[in-house]
Amino acid sequence: MASRFEILLQDLGSRFTQDDIPKIKDALLALRRVMEIPVSYLNPSSGYHPVVIFKKRFGRVQKEVPVSILDLRILNRYNMPGWRREVEFWLDNDVVIQENLYGMEALLIGDPRGLNRLSDVIRRLAQYMTVRPSRLVLFYNTIYMDYGGGRYIQLLLRGNDLDVRLIRMKLSEAANYLGKAIEYMDSAFGNKNIDFYKLLFAHAxxxxxxxxxxxxxxxxxxxxxxxxxxxxxxxxxxxxxxxxxxxxxxxxxxxxxxxxxxxxxxxxxxxxxxxxxxxxxxxxxxxxxxxxxxxxxxxx
Known part of the structure; x- marks a missing residue:
């Protein structure tokens, strides 16, 4: 008997194309990993239901299908959760990449142009870090660095802006782990948040x-x-x-x-x-x- 996930993939293949199934599968598996990060935008503990809207252009026609990342089912106006957080995934543009970066297990999700720019940032960070995370997720413009035990360093990158957030991690720990990468972030980004400047002071x-x-x-x-x-x-x-x-x-x-x-x-x-x-x-x-x-x- 086919699993719920396999049935969902076949349904989505009929709504888009069979050639899209491998990409849809990779996207759903990747988004479920993001959902499992306790502090991520898609984590359901926030009280919001995580939803991905798959989109694709067929000539002048744009097709979109909302899917529950949590329940693995196609949504419509009758079963759409009232409290939800949505992310768009364009099948004709967005990609999912899994690779090893400087010994880190990295999962990258987003559009290729944005991923190229932010991958360069990640590589520079990795070069300067004193202690690298075991796992790293780049979810569009947000980087989650997993140091185990529910400890994360989250970086939100928007243009020239950088927002740092520490989750279950002491300031001194984060300063020690990031090391000279803090000085790199200071020079690479113009506008930073208060937690970054505390981190900079601790490093200094x-x-x-x-x-x-x-x-x-x-x-x-x-x-x-x-x-x-x-x-x-x-x-x-x-x-x-x-x-x-x-x-x-x-x-x-x-x-x-x-x-x-x-x-x-x-x-x-x-x-x-x-x-x-x-x-x-x-x-x-x-x-x-x-x-x-x-x-x-x-x-x-």
Whole structure:
């Protein structure tokens, strides 16, 4: 007796063409793998039913058939779930690719042009990563990196925008796994979200050279005149920077909020301390005159 999946493939073959069956099969199997990722757009735990709409052009006519990825059945206006998340798969354009990238089991779903561009991004990330994921899924413009135990790093790529999300993973872990790939993402994408900048800060605090780069790229240019004057009055500016790094390096990265507050007290003038608030936002890193909460305080 034919299985539900086999019956579905035959039904779809009659609605499109028999030659489309292998591609439909690959697409459904791939989309079910995406559906099984706990944090994916198609995961039914969100309360939405995952639906794929297969589409194909026949001359001037466009045909489309909605299919339940969860139940493996063709949908119509009578059995269409009210709460659903849909994805379109064009049989005459979109592809499913399974390959091994730098030792990672990779599943790529999308249109060839987009996959080519994002595959280049993935290869660059893999080159710079300290620890690569065991499995990786590229689902159109979203990358899911599976580190086992339900731990994921999710990257949403939209043009020049990058949105990072960590799932069941500590900030320090993600910074360690991605390593220099964080600096690559910083240079490759213009607009990043708040979680990326926290990740960047955690990475920068790992080594003095990374912190020196971070300080002069993100902090020093944004200091106000009073803060800059304070630093320029230091007899040994580099020694101060090393001291600041030592304190930031000891900070618990996994408890970082939306701001890191720093207070520096000079022995020569203790009543006039320097305060710096390093704030992480979806618009970038801001440097504030006063810190809402001081986590680091030391005397020079």
């Amino acid at each position: 605090s790992e080594t003095y050279s990374s912190f020196d780069w971070f300080f002069h790229r993100y902090l020093y240019p944004k200091l106000n005149p009073e803060q800059r004057e304070f630093l320029e009055e230091m007899q040994d500016y580099r020694n101060f920077l090393r001291l600041l790094y030592d304190h930031i390096n000891r900070l618990n990265k996994d408890r970082i909020g939306d701001e890191v507050g720093i207070r520096v007290i000079r022995r020569a003038n203790p009543k006039r301390p320097l305060e710096i608030g390093i704030a992480f936002t979806n618009r970038g890193i801001e440097v504030r005159r006063y810190a809402n909460t001081v986590q680091i305080s030391f005397m020079v």
